[in-house]
Amino acid sequence: xxxxxxxxxxxxxxxxxQSFKIGTDMSNLHIIEDGAIIIQGERIYELGSSNDIxxxxxxDNFTEIYDASDMCLIPGLVDAHTHxxxxxDRVHEFAMKLEGKSYMEIQAAGGGIxxxxxxxxESSEEELYNLLIPRLDRMLAFGTTLAEAKSGxxxxxxxxxxxxxxxxxANEEHTIDLVATYLPxxxxxxxxxxxxxxxxxxxxxxxxxxxxxxxxxxxxxMIDVFCEKNVYEIEETKAILEAGKRIGLEANFHxxxxxxxxxxxxxxxxxxxxxxxxxxxxxxxxxxxAEAGVIGVLLPTTQYLLHLKTPPARSMIAxxxxxxxxxxxxxxxxxxxxxxxxHMACVNYRLSMAEALVASTLNAAASMGRSQExxxxxxxxxxxxxxxxxxxxxxxxxQMADPPIAAVWKKGxxxxx
Ligand code: NIG
Ligand code: FE
Numbered sequence: 233x234x235x236x237x238x239x240x241x242x243x244x245x246x247x248x249x250q251s252f253k254i255g256t257d258m259s260n261l262h263i264i265e266d267g268a269i270i271i272q273g274e275r276i277y278e279l280g281s282s283n284d285i286x287x288x289x290x291x292d293n294f295t296e297i298y299d300a301s302d303m304c305l306i307p308g309l310v311d312a313h314t315h316x317x318x319x320x321d322r323v324h325e326f327a328m329k330l331e332g333k334s335y336m337e338i339q340a341a342g343g344g345i346x347x348x349x350x351x352x353x354e355s356s357e358e359e360l361y362n363l364l365i366p367r368l369d370r371m372l373a374f375g376t377t378l379a380e381a382k383s384g385x386x387x388x389x390x391x392x393x394x395x396x397x398x399x400x401x402a403n404e405e406h407t408i409d410l411v412a413t414y415l416p417x418x419x420x421x422x423x424x425x426x427x428x429x430x431x432x433x434x435x436x437x438x439x440x441x442x443x444x445x446x447x448x449x450x451x452x453x454m455i456d457v458f459c460e461k462n463v464y465e466i467e468e469t470k471a472i473l474e475a476g477k478r479i480g481l482e483a484n485f486h487x488x489x490x491x492x493x494x495x496x497x498x499x500x501x502x503x504x505x506x507x508x509x510x511x512x513x514x515x516x517x518x519x520x521x522a523e524a525g526v527i528g529v530l531l532p533t534t535q536y537l538l539h540l541k542t543p544p545a546r547s548m549i550a551x552x553x554x555x556x557x558x559x560x561x562x563x564x565x566x567x568x569x570x571x572x573x574x575h576m577a578c579v580n581y582r583l584s585m586a587e588a589l590v591a592s593t594l595n596a597a598a599s600m601g602r603s604q605e606x607x608x609x610x611x612x613x614x615x616x617x618x619x620x621x622x623x624x625x626x627x628x629x630x631q632m633a634d635p636p637i638a639a640v641w642k643k644g645x646x647x648x649x
Contacts, residue, residue, distance in 0.1 A: 233295065234295060234296045235268060235270055235271075236269050237299060239264075239266070239268065239304065239305045240302070240304050240624075242269060243261055243625045244262040245593055245594050252594065255553055255554040256552050258587040260586075261590070268284075269305070270285065271641075271644045272644075275611075275613065275615055275643075276611050276614075279610075279611070304620045306609075306628065307594075308375065308640070308642065309376045309377065309593060309596075311570055311592075312596035313531055318385050319355040319359060319363055321563050322343065322563040325347075334538075339419065344564070346419060346422060347563075349385045351385075360394070368406045371569075371570075372407055372642075374571060375628075377640065377642050378409045379408055380413055382412075383399070384418035389436065396414060396452055411601070412454075413456045414455050414456065416438075417464045417468070418458050426464055429464075430468050430471050454482045454484040455473055455475075455485075456483075458485075458486045460489055460490055460493070461490070466498055469487075469498060473485060473504070477502070484600070485499070485506075485508070488510050489509035490511075490538075494514060494517065499517075499521055499526045500526055504524075505526070505527065505599060508528075508529035508558065510529075510530065513548070521553045522552040527555070527556050528548050528555050529555075529557070530545055530577055530591065532557070534564070536580065537565050556598070557588065559572075569633070571632075572632065575630075575632045577591065585629050593608060594608050615643060616642055622636050
């Protein structure tokens with residue numbers, strides 16, 4: 233067993249995730265001052281005040297003892313939304329955006345997702361994997377220990393499967409744990425209609441995805457669609473999400489980003505696990521989402537880059553919609569840092585720092601079905617830990633682009649020091 237003692241603050245999030253209401257308890261952080269934590273193997277064994285722990289154990293009980301009297305401790309950060317697998321970056325489009333071209337104008341001119349998709353189709357699994365690994369390394373250095381990862385740049389069966397295989401391999405081989413999302417409806421291929429895409433996805437792709445999942449070749453757990461005007465609108469999105477649900481995938485989709493379509497009502501009616509973006513979410517959808525338990529994933533980096541409306545984050549929290557945060561790392565928005573996304577959510581959406589931390593740990597873990605084992609510092613959960621060298625944990629968010637992350641532990645092992 234390993235003991236880390238005299239930690240200035242252990243920010244546990246909750247003392248029991250089972251009784252923590254991820255929608256309404258977001259301001260109630262459970263913090264232990266001058267704390268100690270015992271790790272056994274990959275998991276947290278016990279924690280409490282240093283006095284308490286030290287009075288129950290002798291130094292002989294431990295193989296290693298660390299003093300962390302200049303550190304605060306938070307759970308490993310969880311990134312609720314990434315498109316981290318791709319080739320074909322879009323640095324050239326950044327200048328177009330600065331000149332005032334909209335996201336949809338760039339996409340309509342053959343750029344955007346269509347550009348990246350043509351590169352991904354040409355890339356081998358190995359090339360995609362080799363591009364992915366350094367990105368995951370950066371995420372880990374910024375404190376992310378669990379992330380959602382989407383396909384969505386194949387947009388035909390073989391290339392979508394290729395992306396899902398890359399995610400599965402990276403999950404097995406890289407320190408960061410990844411939860412895979414199959415995103416067949418990310419854009420409409422040139423020359424096709426949305427309905428033709430839906431027919432292909434529902435009748436051709438999804439049965440094969442199920443077969444490959446059953447064989448253990450890929451492991452998607454969620455299904456995603458870019459629900460947007462002139463991309464996949466409500467009925468088309470619904471058809472794809474429901475077909476995914478029939479093979480056991482949870483719905484976790486993009487909605488209400490650029491134009492208002494009432495995707496929030498759809499999310500509630502299909503009992504989606506989560507919906508991301510939410511810039512145009514209507515007030516009437518909020519209680520329905522709360523009732524259905526849909527988690528709202530905020531992506532403050534993309535909203536900033538594309539000058540989108542401000543999502544009604546305060547109203548979501550006030551009405552009991554659990555809010556999570558993601559970086560939305562993708563070739564449009566290059567950000568691998570959860571602390572930066574958290575800072576933006578605080579300043580631009582008026583989340584408190586406590587809310588931003590819950591949104592980036594326990595709630596984000598819940599948005600990918602992982603809150604039983606990740607997202608808070610509690611006995612039996614994985615020892616995924618981020619050490620912050622500061623007087624108080626809030627320095628993580630306050631120090632914006634330069635968070636004072638001193639060490640990261642993953643499943644009981646030091647991985648960044
Ligand atoms: O979440 N809006 C749709 N999907 C991504 C962007 C993907 C891309 O532009 O490559 C997002 O922002
Ligand atoms: Fe996205």
